[in-house]
Amino acid sequence: MNKLLEVKDLQTHFIMKNEVVKAVDGVSFTIYEKETFGLVGESGSGKSQTCRSILGLVKKPGKVVGGEILYKKQDVVKMSKDQLRKIRGHEISIIFQEPMTSLNPVLKIRKQIFEAFDRTDMTKEEKRKKSIELLKLVGIPSPETRMEEYTHQFSGGMRQRAMIAIALASEPNLLIADEPTTALDVTIQDQIMQLLNQLKEELGMSILLITHDLAVVAQMCDRVAVMYAGMIVEMTDTFTLFSTPRHPYTNALIQSLPNQKGANERLEPIHGAPPNLADLPMGCPFHPRCNFAEELCRTSRPELTDLTPTHQVRCHFLNKTVGFKGTFTPDTKQGGCDGENS
Amino acid sequence: MNGLNYILKRILQIIPVVFIISILIFLMLRAIPGDPARLVLGEKATIESIDAMREKLGLNESYLVQYGKFVKGIVSLDLGTSLTYQRPVIELLRSRVKITLMLTLISTFFSLLISFPLGYYAGKYKDSMFDQIIKSGALAAVSMPSFWIGLLLMILFGVKLRWLPVGGWGDTFIDQIRSLILPGLTMSLLTSALLIRNIRNSVVDISNMDYVDFARSKGISERAVKNRHILRNALISTVTLLLMRMAYMLGGSVIIETVFSLPGIGKLMVDSIFGRDYAVVQALVMLFAMIILLINLLTDIIYSFLDPRVKF
Numbered sequence: 043m044n045k046l047l048e049v050k051d052l053q054t055h056f057i058m059k060n061e062v063v064k065a066v067d068g069v070s071f072t073i074y075e076k077e078t079f080g081l082v083g084e085s086g087s088g089k090s091q092t093c094r095s096i097l098g099l100v101k102k103p104g105k106v107v108g109g110e111i112l113y114k115k116q117d118v119v120k121m122s123k124d125q126l127r128k129i130r131g132h133e134i135s136i137i138f139q140e141p142m143t144s145l146n147p148v149l150k151i152r153k154q155i156f157e158a159f160d161r162t163d164m165t166k167e168e169k170r171k172k173s174i175e176l177l178k179l180v181g182i183p184s185p186e187t188r189m190e191e192y193t194h195q196f197s198g199g200m201r202q203r204a205m206i207a208i209a210l211a212s213e214p215n216l217l218i219a220d221e222p223t224t225a226l227d228v229t230i231q232d233q234i235m236q237l238l239n240q241l242k243e244e245l246g247m248s249i250l251l252i253t254h255d256l257a258v259v260a261q262m263c264d265r266v267a268v269m270y271a272g273m274i275v276e277m278t279d280t281f282t283l284f285s286t287p288r289h290p291y292t293n294a295l296i297q298s299l300p301n302q303k304g305a306n307e308r309l310e311p312i313h314g315a316p317p318n319l320a321d322l323p324m325g326c327p328f329h330p331r332c333n334f335a336e337e338l339c340r341t342s343r344p345e346l347t348d349l350t351p352t353h354q355v356r357c358h359f360l361n362k363t364v365g366f367k368g369t370f371t372p373d374t375k376q377g378g379c380d381g382e383n384s
Numbered sequence: 385m386n387g388l389n390y391i392l393k394r395i396l397q398i399i400p401v402v403f404i405i406s407i408l409i410f411l412m413l414r415a416i417p418g419d420p421a422r423l424v425l426g427e428k429a430t431i432e433s434i435d436a437m438r439e440k441l442g443l444n445e446s447y448l449v450q451y452g453k454f455v456k457g458i459v460s461l462d463l464g465t466s467l468t469y470q471r472p473v474i475e476l477l478r479s480r481v482k483i484t485l486m487l488t489l490i491s492t493f494f495s496l497l498i499s500f501p502l503g504y505y506a507g508k509y510k511d512s513m514f515d516q517i518i519k520s521g522a523l524a525a526v527s528m529p530s531f532w533i534g535l536l537l538m539i540l541f542g543v544k545l546r547w548l549p550v551g552g553w554g555d556t557f558i559d560q561i562r563s564l565i566l567p568g569l570t571m572s573l574l575t576s577a578l579l580i581r582n583i584r585n586s587v588v589d590i591s592n593m594d595y596v597d598f599a600r601s602k603g604i605s606e607r608a609v610k611n612r613h614i615l616r617n618a619l620i621s622t623v624t625l626l627l628m629r630m631a632y633m634l635g636g637s638v639i640i641e642t643v644f645s646l647p648g649i650g651k652l653m654v655d656s657i658f659g660r661d662y663a664v665v666q667a668l669v670m671l672f673a674m675i676i677l678l679i680n681l682l683t684d685i686i687y688s689f690l691d692p693r694v695k696f
Contacts, residue, residue, distance in 0.1 A: 128603065147617070
């Protein structure tokens with residue numbers, strides 16, 4: 043498989059007067075053509091900033107201070123504004139978490155789709171045709187009339203569909219989906235996920251899916267990276283992650299899922315809270331919450347090590363984590379977890 | 385058609401308001417102590433001549449009859465004759481309103497010219513040196529009395545540099561425009577300061593919205609991001625503010641008109657009140673009320689065009 047996007051040792055920091063928040067601290071991963079790569083983590087683990095970095099959309103005072111983001115072997119970080127604009131929307135598109143605030147309230151949907159064709163020399167009629175096609179593709183009924191409406195006339199799910207249509211307008215090779223269903227209710231969430239899967243197959247693009255929902259990962263992703271405190275702590279294929287997780291954090295996340303234990307048993311939450319990124323603990327950032335932590339974890343930060351060529355874990359005591367049971371076995375990628383959840 | 389119905393409805397709503405305002409104006413003016421007839425004729429006037437004057441002014445008739453005449457006058461645009469100027473009020477207003485209207489337009493023009501670029505870049509480069517300077521400048525402009533700024537401008541451009549007239553009203557159109565530049569600039573400073581603050585804060589808020597990032601992610605130019613997304617949304621609150629300021633400016637600024645010796649309606653209003661020039665005061669208050677009503681109507685209509693979320 044060909045590499046589409048290669049992120050190498052990415053560092054995105056927020057430099058404030060008195061402190062530096064290391065939102066992304068040395069993240070590396072690769073996305074291949076036609077695959078769905080998941081980035082999982084709690085709020086504030088740096089997953090959104092990672093995907094914003096890829097398109098140069100990090101808000102001030104945030105800045106990519108180190109590392110490379112190679113898209114088809116070109117470094118996005120070093121690109122001029124003009125080069126970046128050619129990548130944005132044309133090669134890589136993004137959809138955001140909040141469909142309520144991600145579309146301009148004062149412009150008709152039509153205008154917001156047309157914008158994606160700004161740099162092409164399509165005629166108005168061609169743009170119209172293509173827009174209708176796109177809206178049909180994402181399942182918006184009677185697109186001819188709907189595209190003359192404003193966002194406030196759309197429901198949450200419809201807005202998310204419209205956003206996907208806009209993101210797909212210029213046929214990107216990579217679609218970054220930043221928690222695309224978090225703001226939607228569960229039935230709509232499922233529809234959107236299925237839509238994304240279907241579009242991925244039809245258009246042959248790759249998806250970078252950011253989520254905090256392991257069920258979504260199981261349903262969608264080929265490979266997954268788990269992020270904690272701006273770092274990747276475990277990265278492997280979805281099957282391995284769920285069947286034999288090796289990082290205590292991954293394991294704790296899976297144990298807190300409400301499906302593999304008896305209905306009468308209590309779920310096991312991860313105690314403690316995510317660390318303050320401006321003031322990370324010494325050593326492994328997860329050690330204050332880790333059941334297996336020893337002195338070494340308090341003093342030295344573990345490196346991401348290859349367990350197998352396709353399984354990386356950032357932990358000092360991999361011998362201790364062999365016995366992790368994992369959870370259900372996602373039998374097929376499609377809806378494996380979904381079925382178990384319901 | 386929906387929009388047209390809305391506008392029509394709003395115009396119809398104005399009619400009862402105008403009616404009530406006319407009653408209020410009529411009654412309030414008569415509640416002010418002092419006899420206008422005596423004022424016109426002076427302290428030494430005889431009782432007989434005062435009586436004759438009262439008769440002439442129609443002050444001896446019942447309030448109902450007086451009010452009837454008042455309304456009839458408004459409708460037929462026959463607003464009576466000014467006591468102090470001895471000219472028909474409508475004629476008096478026509479020349480005065482033109483000056484205030486031109487002053488307002490010039491001042492609005494300056495305000496837009498000053499506030500949009502400064503406000504936008506202050507917001508875009510929030511907390512930068514430029515932003516700090518603009519913020520302090522806006523605060524200073526709001527705090528400084530306009531007559532003071534007016535005098536300073538007058539000294540600089542009128543006396544020292546001799547580029548522009550220090551005051552008065554020109555005869556030719558070019559001269560008139562020239563004599564409006566300094567007062568227009570003076571007047572626009574407060575408006576600009578208010579607009580700058582509003583635009584700056586809107587730009588700061590809107591730049592943080594996801595839809596701006598999403599627009600940027602489509603690969604459109606920064607100019608399109610600025611115009612179509614940031615400024616287009618900032619316009620909503622800014623236009624409302626600007627129209628409110630315009631309503632205020634159309635009421636005429638006594639201070640600026642006095643400092644620059646411009647015969648506008650602000651000055652006319654004050655003179656007429658001191659002179660108990662009933663007919664003029666009535667007409668002016670009525671005019672102000674109409675201006676406010678019309679600007680409000682205009683604001684609502686423009687607002688509904690700018691913000692599609694507002695229902696007709």
